[in-house]
Amino acid sequence: MSPEMSALQEQILKLKEEKRAIILAHNYQRDEVQDIADFVGDSLELSRRASAIDCNMIVFCGVNFMAESASILSPEKTVLLPERAALCPMADMIHVDSPRPVRTSFPGFDNPPPYVFPPEYSLRDIKKKYPGVPVVAYVNTTADIKAESDICCTSANVVKVVESLPGDEVICIPDKNLSLWAQRNTKKRVIAWDGYCNIHERVTTHDVEAARAAYPNALLMAHPECRIEVLEKADHVTSTSGMLRFAKSSSAREFIVGTEIGLMHRMRKENPEKLFYPLRKDMICPNMKKTTLKSVIRAFQENTYLIKVPEHIRVPAKKALDRMLAIK
Incomplete structure (x- = not known):
């Protein structure tokens, strides 16, 4: 250093x-x-x-x-x-009201930079189209979206959350890849939003084949934000925390890491005797x-930059998080 x-x-x-x-x-x-x-x-x-x-x-x-x-x-x-x-x-690909092609404010921010959205739909538009269908919001969403949703989920528990809800349909926002992964693992109909993480979305099956050829003895771990065809070729599909646990508990000594490369720093510190390779070297989130x-x-x-979610948003957003945390 x-x-x-x-x-x-x-x-x-x-x-x-x-x-x-x-x-x-x-x-x-x-x-x-x-x-x-x-x-x-x-x-x-x-x-x-x-x-x-x-x-x-x-x-x-x-x-x-x-x-x-x-x-x-x-x-x-x-x-x-x-x-x-x-x-x-990805979190900013979905907004509560429509039309709002440019987002000019975030709960808790003082004069943030604007961010351009796809203007076609809002969360409320989708809720009107599917009245009474519960909304599952990925934790990778802004506070106002959580407040407008019924329950939150993580990449690790999305299937359990979907299964916990009444009825045969759920709306799952905003990551289409996580929604497709949930759909593969439930009999319910999952209505997906067309959002995505641009870091995970860029991975293709060609990348998987190239990585397996380069590291033939390595197990491939993939994050559920990857495309479904990539997930189908992985040895283990899980969240970042799940990848850390899997790398530590597995008897394998080599791993291909299908998520943002920053995770490999911690993996290498916790498992100095094992080897970790990126699925793609450009899986780097600039933000x-x-x-x-x-x-x-x-x-x-x-004292910058202060984040304070207003109470009228914080309270219902917390309810959505609490409902998820109550699921065993």
Whole structure:
């Protein structure tokens, strides 16, 4: 580690103590940002952990919806997102009302940059088209979408959530690939939204074949945000947390990792005797990489960027999360 990096980390540790803060970092963050975090994990896991810790401030190194989830579960704490432009394109592919081709405001943000949406439909349009059909919102959604939904899900529990609901149909938003994966594993009809993660969506079966040829002894793990034809060729389909558990428990020594490459930093730290290869070398989320050590220092020093979900959105959004957490 360079002397400059060490000095930045030392400064962050001092500021964290002064502010009675904790630092959360998503599995896709830069290596050095993960290394200064108190906890590294997936978005919901981190928010739940932070809600149980006695602190004044949460600095969430991730993207916008993750900091919103922390605010939903910890309304009494100051929640900061170090980079205001760290948005999630997939989460922002769905909006509550229509038409709104350009999103100019996010719950909890002060003057965020605009983001362009597909203007054809809104969540309320879909609910009108399928009256009474429950809405399952992936946790990778903004707070206002969660508030408009019946229940949340993660990539790990989507099938269990779908199965828990009454009736023969569910609306699943916003990731079409996760919805198709759920459809493969349930007899219910899953009505999917046409959203996607541009990092996982780019993976093709050709990439799978190339990776298997390059690493013939490796097991392939794939995230459910990948296309269904890619998932069908994987040895194990699971969330980021599931990949970490699988890599640790498996007797295999080599793995192809079908998700954002930031996860491999933690995998290598936890399994130094094993080898991990990216399914594609360009599985890099530019929004996740916007946060740097300097971003974290600025967040502490300037109290930016404050995320506070308004109560009229926070309360129903929390109900959707709580309904999911109540499922055993």
